[in-house]
Amino acid sequence: MKFNTKAIHGNQHPEPITGAVMVPIFQTSTFVQSSPGVHSGYEYSRAANPTRTALEESLASIENGSNGFAFGSGLAATDAVMKLLNPGDEIIAMDDLYGGSYRMFTRIYEKYGLKFHFVDMTNPENIKDKLNDKTKLIWIETPTNPLMKLADIQAISDMVRDRDLWVVVDNTFASPYLQNPLDLGADIVMHSATKYLNGHSDVVAGALVVKDEELADQIHFQLFAGGGILGPQDSYLVLRGIKTLHVRMQRHCENGQKVAEYLSNHPKVGKVFYPGLESHPQHELAKKQMRGFGGMVSFNFKSGSEDEARKFLENLNVFTLAESLGGVESLANHPATMTHASIPADVRIANGVTDDLVRLSVGIEDIDDLLSDLEAALS
Secondary structure: OOHHHHHOOOOOOOOOOOOOOOOOOOOOOOOOOOOEOOOOOEEEEEOOOOHHHHHHHHHHHHHOOOEEEEEOHHHHHHHHOOOOOOOOOOEEEEEEOOHHHHHHHHHHHHHOOOOOEEOOOOOOOHHOOOOOOOOOEEEEOOOOOOOOOOOOHHHHHOOOOOOOOEEEEOOOOOOOOOOOOHHOOOOOEEEOOOOOOOOOOOOOOOEEOOOOOOHHHHHHHHOOOOOOOOHHHHHHHHHHHHHHHHHHHHHHHHHHHHHHHHHHOOOEEEEEEOOOOOOOOHHHHHHHHHHOOOEEEEEOOOOOOOHHHHHHHHHHOOOEEEOOOOOOOOOEOOOOOHHHHHHHHHHHOOOOOOOOEEEOOOOOOHHHHHHHHHHHOOO
């Protein structure tokens, strides 16, 4: 079954009692038992709920995994992965990554004995310098937020295959439509399902997908015992969003490419960060690892002026200045003061997230309207 069909039908079945084509919203906390411990497979919604189960089975299908898990947010999913580790374990993470992940790693889990190394994974050899017997997890973002760096998932997975560790890939920016990390050797795929999977900016959700059954059991325990579940209403909305993921991503990619090309030729724009441009240092890796280049575009100004970036953001009309990404509507973001504000300024700037950097989540509106909006805001 090909992706566009899996997004709609993968691991999905009509509701057995009524024959409903779409899974109902099972808005219930508990389920009847015919005798103590004897039930239909559901007993309490923290452990499992039929609406969430339908979503989790869809997640497994579109990421080519065996088990999917739906969490209350992307950070709740990340938190569950961190809880698989023990004090003294070490983690190697991408140097350019979502500010919320960096905040969780450094301000929550370091004090519980986990040690984090942040490296530039655009060269897999950089990971070797930090590998040791205590390394238990490699955390990859690709493309990264917000600088659109790529990491070679296959090369990194092959490099550590004989070690006792997990490779985790945050696949939020690419979505399963463009990239499937499990097929490239990763052990766990993470999503902020708030973003492209849901696609309508009306849900906060997270997801993990794995292939290994033993690992699946460990993650399910974290979800059940930790309680970071996704409710049935939100599960229904994400499942509905996945059914149109392929058609939305096609337009995101088309518009993203045109926006990146437009910005690359604008006299006020400095550098454009988009893997679909031939000028991107990892354009060839993007062509090999991804099936398209996505709708996320970042850029800075030739002037290097934060004031110019702020003026641009304030003058947008079709693009909306707001947190988040991946919805049908185009959003604009100032990472230094928004998504990456929790990263210390010296670390953030050293990694390239400068005060004049702007991140665009290019939506599915008419491209002429988007380009006209950018032109007016840049003038």
